[in-house]
Amino acid sequence: DGFLPQNYTVASFQQQVLERSVIKGYFQNRDALQSESPDYNRNAGLEVQYRSGDGRFQSFAGYSRSFTSGLEGKAYSYISGIGYDNRNISVYSNLSGMGKNYRADMGYIRGQEYYDAERDTSIFIGMNHWFTRAAYTLYSENSRRIISHEFSGRYIYDVDTAFSMLNREIEGGYTLAFSSTAQLRASYNNTTVDLLYPFTFIGDEPLPAGIYHYYQAEIRIQSDQRRLFSLQGGMAYGTFYNGTRVQYTFGIKYRAQPWGNFSVNFEQNKLEFPEPYGSDNLFLINPRVEINFSRKLFWTTFLQYNTQEDNFNINSRIQWRFQPMSDLYIVYTDNYAVEFWGPKHRALVIKLNYWFNF
Structure with missing residues (x-):
């Protein structure tokens, strides 16, 4: 309960x-x-x-x-x-998995729980996940403005315990890094998903179960992070299941040296599906405040407004480092339904970490 x-x-x-x-x-x-x-x-x-x-x-x-x-x-x-x-070279690969009855109530497990929109129920499955990435960085020896060119690739393959495919992703990317810490990144992603149960993203008619192929091209930029004001933004376009998706992101950050950081991030996703599956324009706004009262006392607050869930969230955390590697956290979380402006749930959590050095 x-x-x-x-x-x-x-x-x-x-x-x-x-x-x-x-x-x-x-x-x-x-x-x-x-x-x-x-x-x-x-x-x-x-x-x-x-x-x-x-x-x-x-x-x-x-x-x-x-x-x-x-x-x-x-x-x-x-x-x-x-x-x-x-x-110059970075290569990484991991293999993980779990049985269908593995649960982690104090954590989050991605890809194990599936929602059936027609029956309004959740189904848990066992799965195996393979992730591999590789990158090659070419450094510019004779340029004052450009530090490096990075060429990267990523591969994800998920199967159930009978080794039937659930998800496959292939991505290639290019990152241009400047001496000013500014960056430009372009990437292309191709995804194949076996949608096991009917599912809806925007509350209309659920998409039917089946195999879907879709792609996404994306470009992102980041300004000089050393400046008091810095910007980042991006745009992505592609297909999404049997529809299309256009995404815009924008963020601004201000550093009040040496005691604080203030930032706001904005994301818009425009989803369009063929009839009768609907379309929607989803917005996410995420302000963040970080204040250092001293070398031992810190305050961080996240705010988030999400139109998809009609939700406004507050997460505020006080951290006191009373000894090296030992911290006391006090966290307050509050969620509101925006349309009727009423609280959904609240929580106050106290956490203590103490470092024993044997």
Whole structure:
């Protein structure tokens, strides 16, 4: 029951081994209090990370299990990866997955939960995820204005536990970096999705289940980040499932040295689908304020207005670093329905991190 009081507990450890490698473990627990029947979710995991002495080579592997009331079996999760970096080349690949009964109530799992708009229900599946990226950077030795040209590629492939394709993405990109810290990036993405259940993005007639192919071309710019005022923006155009999508982004940031940062980001997505699937113009506005009262006391506040969800969100956090690597966080979250201007839910969270140095 989401309205019952909840007890949340997290414990973790990290131990350095060899020169730059670590072993990490964690335990998470959520228990519903005053519940007439068992209502809990627990996660325990272990991960080993290896990094070579020069920092160029890295690899990692981890495994975890969840224990959830009412669910038995297929509650595993795993992750593994390998990477290599030098001045010109960066290559990284990881493989991860989980069973259909793995749950993480204190976190977010992408791609496991599917919503069936026709039956108004959610379905959980097991999946395996493969992610690979590679980049080559060519440095400009004889130019004062241009630092580098970067050519990059990315590949994502998701399958269910029967190895049927769920999602495939291929992306290529080019980034031009200037000595002023300004950047220009262009990219092209091609996606194939197996939509397992009917789904709607804008509340009209759900798109039918099936395989969809779509693409997107995008360009982004960023101004000199060293200046007190900096700008960023972009535009993307492409197909989206059986429709089209046009996206505009814009952001402005002001640095009040040395005590504060103020920024506002704006995003617009224009979605058009053939009849009877509808069309819409979605807006997202996201102001952010960061104030440093001292070297130990910080205040960060996010505001967000989202027309798709008709939601206005406030997230405000106070951080007190009372000892090195030890922090006290006080976080207040508030969500409002914009149309009728009423609170949806509120939360006050207190979190304490303490660093033990053995």
